[in-house]
Amino acid sequence: MIEFLDKASGTCFSRDGLDAIMTEVRKGCVGVVAVYKLDRLGRSLQHLAQLIGELEVHGTALVASSQGIDTSESNPAGRLQMHVLAAVAEFERSVIVERINAGLAAARERGAKLGRPRTLDRHIGAVAKLSRSGLSGRKIAAKLNIPAGSVFAVLKKARNGSLT
Secondary structure: OOOOOOOOOOOOOOOHHHHHHHHHHHHOOOOEEEEOOHHHHOOOHHHHHHHHHHHHHOOOEEEEHHHOEEOOOOOHHHHHHHHHHHHHHHHHHHHHHHHHHHHHHHHHHOOOOOOOOOOHHHHHHHHHHHHHOOOOHHHHHHHHOOOHHHHHHHHHHHHOOOOO
């Protein structure tokens, strides 16, 4: 028995562990794929359907231990349950995405700044000072040990009058 693990989100189409097991399935080396829950395999109904179809083509059974799904014996009831649960997993995922987007919109309305803080802003004063002394953007970048593109972005903001 070989164990394949993923630490990436189940929403990712390509994951190291999933890719590795599917490679083995395609070689015909896997008889059963066992997962704790179907949503650990994938959260999109389309992706799950694709994976399940590929497992069937290669004669590999799917077992979801916590959900009582076992397709190893060509059990029609297990197949039906698997498809219903896959649809529920996709619905659950879309509800989560909807809630996250609503929360982000509410935070924006309250004036919250979202995302990572800009690290470029800490160089504004030094770039402006060196620019006023007549240095070119590339020389400023070399002197401050930052990318030239960052210097030019700061200089562009300065020209547009959007520096704070």
